[in-house]
Amino acid sequence: MIEVQNLTKYYGPVMAIEDVSFTVARGEIVGFLGPNGAGKTTTMRILTGCLPATTGRAQVAGYDLFTHSIEARRRLGYLPESAAIYGEFRVRTYLDFVAEVKGVPGRERRQRVDEAMEHCALTDVERKLVGTLSKGYRQRVGLAQALVNNPEVLILDEPTVGLDPQQIVEIRHLIKGLAGRRTIILSTHILPEVSMTCDRVIIINRGRIVAVDTPGNLTAQVQKSANVLVQVEGPQDAVMAEIRRVAGVQRVAPRGDAANGRWTYVVESERDRDVRQDLAAALVKNGWGLLELRPADLSLEEIFLHLVTDETAATVREAAGAGEQ
């Protein structure tokens, strides 16, 4: 559905993305992950036809965005990062305009606008001026304008940025609800978002693709040890020495600052070995206060840091490459 080949974009002498290639199959939700300035928005803007690539090709639904721009754009829905919408328009008027410009025939227009508003829970505010809406509602208007022509491909640039937690959950739910029928690329630098909504992750850093895989596989590849988080009230040095003595523990490191003499430690152990029971026993035996003990999976944040800083990046990249073929 989306095909990107060796895409490179320079802004003057500054490289934004280099040699980016990936494909997205019909009905897939793909997360585009990277720190700020990694080239996510640049790639998406090329995919929506509002920015030309320096070299390389991009296709949406089989239409090249440079040579058959109009055809490709007809099949697209795009939510830009800061959904800039005409603030002086009412929600329905605005969506009606977008539907018209996107070529929705007159007799279907009303129904499509109704559907899009219903989908994005905007029916209550259809008469309000877009400019007076809260950020969350405006983001939903942005999503509704992307959906209004019933596009095959949706490109969402940071759909949850700037929203409150409640709204973030709602928008994610909404995106999930679109899965299957549409092909979706969404970019984000919030990692849990990816593991919650996406089938596949493309990690991009400094304009290059670092890894392409499912969130689960990425965790498995990078995580060589199991982590346990413990909070203990007791003298730091002694506690750390005791933890190290527990069988199976490989490393222990304090995390953060002490609060009232309570320290939090990250304990790394062999991957297939659960050290929690032994750990708890050892700590209690010494009479220290064991306040918290829980497994800490490597978060996508940590995986991400691994990938963009570590030498493991190379191996993961190879594994990802092998997985592709």
Add this chain to the structure above:
Amino acid sequence: MANILAIFKKELRSYFVSPVAYGVLAIFTVIAGYFFWIITAFYQTASLQSMMNPQAAQGLNPTEWVFRPLFRNLAVVMLFMMPALTARLLAEEKKQGTAELLFTYPIRDLELLLGKFLAALALFAGMLALTLVYPLLLTPFIRIEWGPTLAGYLGLLLLGLAFLALGILISSLTEHQLIAFSVAFGAALLLWIVSWPADQAGATARTVLNHLSIIAHQESFAKGLIETKDVIFYLNFTLFFLFLTLRSLESKRWRG
């Protein structure tokens, strides 16, 4: 076609939901009304005097005495007001970031441009149409020569077309409305006064300078004549600047 209409409607709505249209309409009609009042008052005095002196009545007609000076003054008002109509057309889309979405919709640059241009033209035409009240007001009292009067209106309409095309080009080059306004006004003023040194210039230069001037071509219309060369000048001018605007829009697609 459908896309042009969609943009046209949206743009016209934008004019009227923001204060732009009301502001420009109000100022234009107030100033135009003021000129009309002074000029008719003067014409009235002249008519009274000519009753004592029948010889002075020669050539005393509303076309020469009311509409020609009125149209000249309206042209000056337009010089100031037209950039206000075009300044926001493209600059504002870029400033607000709405251009980003607009450029991803399946519309051609030409459709976008024409939709916007026609919306500005419609507003201007409406503005000018309001001044048709003046000849209508005079009809009970004097015989209006409608042919020459409407020719004068056609002249102003063509002049407006040229101003709008120039203004929309400049709006496409910046994202600041104030710059779009000032530069469009400055450029229009330069094209207006370009013929002033013509009298001192040589024969060839004089012809060229006179032909370049955006206002020199108004003379025949104000007198009630429709000269093909003047009509063609304004249409050429408009098409040329619309063409440049189209190029400026298209350049974004490959320049980024």
